[in-house]
Amino acid sequence: MDELPKGFATNNPRPFVQIAMMLWRDKLAFCAAIFISLVLICTVLGPIFMEDIATKQNLRGRNAAPFDWSQNWVxxxxxxxxxxxxxxxxxxxxxxxxMVASGAVASSLIIGTTLGLIAGYTSKTASLLIMRLADIIMSFPSLLLAVIVLYMLDPAVGNLIIVLAITRIPIYLRTSRAEVLEIRERMFVQAARVMGASTNRIVFRHILPVVAPTLITIATLDFAFVMLAESSLSFLGIGIQPPEITWGLMVSQGRPYLTTAWWLSFWPGLAIILTTLSLNLLSNWMRTALDPVQRWRLEISRGKK
Known part of the structure; x- marks a missing residue:
């Protein structure tokens, strides 16, 4: 078996290794990625191993102070x-x-992108109708619309995802439409049209991959906004209701004890802040990593030994 050329592994890294190397170049984004990974691990495994512990009451430990190392680690x-x-x-x-934030972002991303592709590439009539729909949604403040709808409906997880997704659809719709209107005039799209490619093939095979990096970056940033919106609704008492818990609901439940037990609201509030900050840092990194013009800033130099 022939040996690989010297330097093959470094000059031709696998995609995952290359992404990890680019992420390592931005230390803040690297730390943010580690924190988000820990949050995702807690999201998947936390309820499986700790749900009983989290719901078990112990009136002797009411408002127990933090950093008491004589207590159990929980x-x-x-x-x-x-x-x-x-x-x-x-x-x-x-x-x-x-779950609420990811469901709302994924739903609004899929629906908004699909409508944006249709509005940007099809007839003017369809584009006009779709854009008027976006204007109607944007005419209502997102949180106000969520408050009105959730006040009328049961504040369940599904309803919360639907309401937050509807309020974020115009973001992806308008962005994807603007991108499509510019990309559809490029040479490779004109060449595909001349060669007889169908509309679906042109939109989903040629245009969508060019638009996707921008939309993914926006979705990462929008994830933080939706999470804050959910926390605000839970804080107001019209989000997820007990016995279910969210970080925003925990902040709301600790509000009466701010002067005597500040940690009841501080720790879940800190979790919201750190998660939002990490998502913002990752969004900035992705904007650079997905841009071929700016990607060189994150690439590791391949100098000779």
């Missing part, structure tokens, strides 16, 4: 008003918080 962040460990509850609550 009480290192303190206890809530019913003596339930805050660390376990934050880990379990991450599932509902991330």
């Amino acid at each position: 009480f290192w962040l303190g206890g809530d008003a019913l003596g339930r460990p805050l660390l376990a509850r934050i880990i379990v609550a991450s599932q509902n918080t991330i």
Whole structure:
């Protein structure tokens, strides 16, 4: 078997290795990626192993102070008003918080992108109707619309995802339409049309891959906004209701104890801040990594030894 040429592994890295190397170049984005990975692990595994611990009441540990190393490790962040460990509850609550945000972003991304592709590449009549729909949705403040709808409907996880997704559709619709209107005039699209390619093939095979990096970057940033919106609705009492928990609901439940037990609202609020900050840092990194013009800033130099 012939040996690989010297330097083959470094000059031709696998895509995953290349992405990891580019991420390592931006230390803030690398730390953000690690934190988001930990949050996702807690989202998947947390409720499986810690749901019983997070819901078990212990009135002797009501509003237990944090950093009491003599207590069980689940009480290192303190206890809530019913003596339930805050660390376990934050880990379990991450599932509902991330699930609502990811569901709303994925739904709005798919629907908005599809409508944007149709509006940007088809007839003017379809484009006009779709854009008027976007204008109608954008005429209502997103949080106000969510408050009105959730006040009328049951504040369940599904309804919360639907409401938040509807309010974010215009973001992806208008962005994808603007991108398509510019890309459809490029030479490779004209060549595909001359060669007899169908409309579906041109849109989904040639135009969508060019638009996707921009939309993915926006979705990463929008994820943080939707998570904050869900936390705000839970804080107002019209989001997910007990016994289900989210980070925003935990902040709301700790509000009456801010002067005596500040940690009840501080730790879930800190989880929201760190997750939002990490998503913003990753969004900035992705904007550079997915742009062929700016990607060289993140590529590791291949100097000779």
